[in-house]
Amino acid sequence: MIAAFAVVVFAVAAVITYLARFGTIGVIIAAIFAISSSLFSYFKSDSIALAMSRAKPASEQDFRRLHNVVEGLCIGAGIPKPRLFVIDDEAPNAFATGRDPKHAAVAVTTGLLEKMNRVELEGVLAHELSHIKNYDILVMTLAVTMVGMIALMSDLFLRWSFWGGMGRDRNDSNDNNPIGIFLAIFGFLLVIFAPIIARLMQLAISRQREYLADASGVMITRYPPGLISALEKLKADTTVVHSASKATAHLWIEGPLDGDPRKQRKFDNLFATHPPLDDRIARLREL
């Protein structure tokens, strides 16, 4: 999948180079930069995310129940047991990270362990394990890289139509080339809107993966009420995770930056990493 994506990036770079007929080296450098940064985030995403949220390894003695619940769920899901981490935070929340089931890690806050009973904890952890099983980290890494590439391409396009247009003016004295003007305006609009649209698409993907993880989590536990009552508790709780940041927001079970869930308006949904809890609960009730 990564290889296929790299091919796409190179093809795009080649097309741009052909169109622009200049700045070949710049495009190659940009492409190499985009690929290496996406590979880096792909391989290092777990340790970065864990370090950013100040997660500590959960020992088997102190967190017996957590280990037991995860072991059971992993047997049910048919995946190896991920490394377990605990974050010292009052707000109940959890996230999963790691590029594939063999390199996965799950982190939970101490608030989650205190406030959830066994069945609810199972629902939450099944949701996190589903993120791992569905390769959501890979999907989101690709989405982020795509967004970066689209921003880069729109930028290149604008430069080309601007400088290329100017160059032709001087050399060919072809002043009122309507195609050139059209391209310049189109590129200008693209450079403004493409990154926003790409970001919105990325967020839409993130929300879809949340619904999917809810559904496949329930598929493991075979008990929707567990996750439903856990989500109800998350809704009622208004404490905020301190160590969450924009970069890791899409990993948590409840969007840590999406604001007070009870005050959400329709428009906010477009910019949220997670769907509203009410919608998620409603979908689970339908199962």
Add this chain to the structure above:
Amino acid sequence: MVPVIIILVVILVFVLIFVMQYNGLVKLRNRVDNAWSQIDVQLKRRHDLIPNLIETVKGYAKHEAETLENVVKARNAAVSANGVQAQGAAEGALSGALGKLFALSESYPDLKANTNFLEFQEELTATEDKVSYSRQFYNDSVLGYNNKIGTIPSNIIAGMFNFTAREFFETETPEDREVPKVQF
């Protein structure tokens, strides 16, 4: 020349399909075997926990000899059970006996406060969960495998190489299926 190439390509495609189907069948069968050994591991752990639990409870609830005896009997029956169906039935009976034991602990506050007992309770609950999850995974694997060997085109290859359907693991005993009688 052209017809020869076409025939060769067709043969090649058939061979590829055959290899893929066969490999798919072997993978599914291995998954079923693996899932079964997972159940075995968890059941063994459960059987090993019970004697220690009995020892702990004995000290507090001497008058409940019959309940304890039932648990021991059910455990021994489960240990010696053979085959998917017999094992399933024996484990179901053991779950029932253990459930009675834990219900009984409600009337012994000292026992409920014993840290050893609480640890056993957590361990047994966890093991019970793992047993049911491994059973679920086993049954899912069996379903996938049985579907594969029963459907076209893989059923042809399954017939040629003697891939046979597997049994589901069911812990329900005939008594479990009956509606519980409640008397007032």
